[in-house]
Amino acid sequence: MIAAQGGDQVAYRALLSAAVPVVRRVARAIGVPPASVDDVVQETLLSMHRLLHTYDPARPFAPWLNAIARRRSIDMLRAQGRRSTREVHAPIAYEAHAEEEDRYVAVEMKGDAERLRPAINALPEGQREAVKLLGLDGYTLAESAELSGKTKTALKVSFHRAIKSLRARLEGSG
Amino acid sequence: MTGQPNGIDATIAELTASLQPVRKLAPPWIGVALWLAAVIVLAAVLYAILGGELDGLVERPWVLPSLIGSAAAAALAAVSAFLLSRPDRADAWMLLPLPAVLLWVVSLVAGCIAGAGDPETWGTTGAEVRACLTIIIGASVPLSALAIVMIRRARPERFARVALLAGLASAAAASTVLILVNPHNSTVLDVAVHTACVAAVVTASALVGGRFLRSA
CATH class of the missing domain: 1.10.10.10 (Winged helix-like DNA-binding domain superfamily/Winged helix DNA-binding domain)
Structure with a gap:
């Protein structure tokens, strides 16, 4: 992560790839339907990119990633909840x-x-x-x-x- | 490729290609220290302009706890706002200013009850109530704006809560300045105006500041 913050693309690619299974696990644990898990993964990767500067190297990486994945999962569940209340048979x-x-x-x-x-x-x-x-x-x-x-x-x-x-x-x- | 579904692989490739070195955020305590320094400067300037009677802090039994409560609420709400602006800090940090807010509110109300009938009670005239309103709004608006501008670079995910806490920190700091300048027990009317001003600052900060943080 520290290398990625410094602009190391190889380290960044490895980091994003390693994050994918973790994000999937978080999304499933929160109750995101299987069909939407990959959408949560995509959104989490985008958020990681946007928030890269907020990671404090003095702290562990896992809580940072888990927190972002959890919020994107909740966003997905809320969006699906809103859609289902608006949709009419x-x-x-x-x-x-x-x-x-x-x-x-x-x-x-x-x-x-x-x-x-x-x-x-x-x-x-x-x-x-x-x-x-x-x-x-x-x-x-x-x-x-x-x-x-x-x-x-x-x-x-x-x-x-x-x-x-x-x-x-x-x-x-x- | 990484063996992920195509879309995820493509996203990883795009994000990797667009990676630039980032300027890391300073630790939250630096933001808190700078904001508190701004509060101290503002309080010193207002104290120099408006004057004050420090004797009143010790002469009236509920004024000092009220001052300690509001000052602690300002500092702890600022700590809470700067910490919650980071994605990995627990939501429970939001409760940090609660004990100080309780001390502040309870001692304000207790001072109001204890000061009933005291001729030096503050807030008996329209001018005194207006002064309370002017100091709280006038001091907390720039402090709240400063806190939100300082926090914005963190692109907080919990933007409304962070903006609310910034508003609470600013309103509590303004209340501290008010108590320093007017160390008297308050009338019911003054406590009501005081509470309404603090509520207005916190609500406005959550709404306007929250929108500003969301667009970061």
Whole structure:
């Protein structure tokens, strides 16, 4: 870890690789579903990178790593909890949705799409692809990563940058 | 490669490629010491400007415990905030300032009860209550901002709790300054204003400071 803090890439790679099984163990112990364990691993690796400067070499490394892994696991469980309370069983959602309202929404969405299209087309290739897969086609992060051949991290970064550019552009155009 | 699933291997490769040497954080006690030094400077300046009667600290039985309680609460809440800004410190550190806060509150209330009917009790006029409000808000806002700016580089994961503790440390430090400047027992109105000011500073720090820390 001390070598990694000094910029030693070989040591850093070894450290991140060694952290993966530890993070998996923490995530499972906290109750993260098996399908989401790798997402927790990815998020923990990103957090480790962001918080690298906070590690105190005078202290043991394991509590530092465990604390970050535990928080990312709890974040994942909270996010899943929020999603499950927002989601409505499909048949109920369909019956509850008025046809009249659907027509208005469709007209509104068409307007939005027409407004967005030039802005999306103006985005760099990577960002455009991320918006298309994640935003327009509705693929999950894992599916989008598989289809594009990019990592989830790269897709997330591209998507966030694209949203920021679109927001700036649309706010600018009123 | 490391034998991990592709996504994890790719993330490790990306993070490794983007690694730069990092400037390590100074130990938390250095941050605490610097912040307490700023508190002492501010208290000395306010004492020099506003004056004070140190005799009152010993003449009135509940004033000194109140001063010790608020000063200890400021120091311990600062220790707690700087420690909790590090990812690997236990949540239990949050309880560190609790005994000092209890001493501070109990002695304020006891002083209020003991001073009932005393003509030198503080907070009987609107001007005195306004002075209490001005000193607590005026001193704690810059102290809280300073603590949060100092802590921000640690990118605390428990940002709301850290900001709340920074607000508590600042409000307690401001209360210490107030007691030094006005070492009298307080009226019920003054204790109520004092408590409301401290609560407002702590809440504002948790909300505004928490947002600032979150964006680090």
